[in-house]
Amino acid sequence: MKWIDRAEVKFGHLAIPGLLRIVAGFNALCYVLIKLNPHFREFLYLDWNLVMHGEVWRLLTYIFVPTIGGLFPEWFGAAIYIYYLMWIGDGLEQAMGSFRVTLFYLLGMLGTTVAAFLTNSDPAGFALNSSLFFAFARFYPDTMIYLMFLLPVKVKWMAWVSAAFTLLGFLGGNWTSRAALLVALANYLVFFGPEIIHDARHRQDVTKRRRKFESAAAEADALHRCEVCGRTELVAPEMDFRVAKDGHEYCAEHLPKAAPSVQT
Numbered sequence: 001m002k003w004i005d006r007a008e009v010k011f012g013h014l015a016i017p018g019l020l021r022i023v024a025g026f027n028a029l030c031y032v033l034i035k036l037n038p039h040f041r042e043f044l045y046l047d048w049n050l051v052m053h054g055e056v057w058r059l060l061t062y063i064f065v066p067t068i069g070g071l072f073p074e075w076f077g078a079a080i081y082i083y084y085l086m087w088i089g090d091g092l093e094q095a096m097g098s099f100r101v102t103l104f105y106l107l108g109m110l111g112t113t114v115a116a117f118l119t120n121s122d123p124a125g126f127a128l129n130s131s132l133f134f135a136f137a138r139f140y141p142d143t144m145i146y147l148m149f150l151l152p153v154k155v156k157w158m159a160w161v162s163a164a165f166t167l168l169g170f171l172g173g174n175w176t177s178r179a180a181l182l183v184a185l186a187n188y189l190v191f192f193g194p195e196i197i198h199d200a201r202h203r204q205d206v207t208k209r210r211r212k213f214e215s216a217a218a219e220a221d222a223l224h225r226c227e228v229c230g231r232t233e234l235v236a237p238e239m240d241f242r243v244a245k246d247g248h249e250y251c252a253e254h255l256p257k258a259a260p261s262v263q264t
Contacts, residue, residue, distance in 0.1 A: 020089025
């Protein structure tokens with residue numbers, strides 16, 4: 001996008017190389033500190049009442065609390081999540097560059113924070129992580145991921161499944177949660193929305209041109225064509241075609257009445 005290109009020229013020096021590796025490192029550090037002292041998490045999570053009372057660091061530190069699923073032991077889930085951040089970050093930085101990854105992630109953080117404000121909740125990392133994964137899938141759709149370390153699945157299919165669950169959450173929520181979800185995914189929509197729309201229109205145009213070409217090719221192979229209506233035996237196989245005295249071919253409906261005809 002042009003505005004991103006202009007922003008990169010003007011503010012490119014503010015990019016943070018390896019940003020997601022840094023985020024992953026702070027996640028690892030916070031996980032260890034929380035394990036040593038579970039109350040440490042109370043100083044990290046986002047609480048709007050506490051933010052309003054001056055604890056503004058919570059607007060940043062909540063992203064350093066690891067998002068851990070329940071399928072694995074806690075320590076293993078934390079390790080997978082930290083590795084995931086580094087893997088996604090390295091791939092996106094290679095595809096987009098440091099500045100765009102920095103801008104993408106900061107917009108995602110801003111959107112997640114606003115979504116938490118709209119829903120008056122402590123933000124989960126689902127939307128932000130989903131936006132990262134969707135972006136990764138656009139650049140590396142055929143990369144294989146091994147579910148449960150056994151089942152190989154392409155990234156694009158996992159992205160479609162994640163998008164389906166996101167859509168279900170959007171349709172099943174109230175207007176506040178829907179607005180929050182859109183805001184939380186605003187970074188992806190800002191970066192890739194115009195491209196998605198352009199690709200959809202391009203595919204539609206290509207389909208129309210292909211159908212038109214195939215129709216024209218089929219018409220070019222016709223043996224009989226009515227001089228008046230242009231119908232051929234390919235379009236109207238039941239129609240009888242005749243050549244009139246003037247040398248032109250007509251279908252039975254438009255055959256000149258007074259003109260003698262020769263059967264073809």
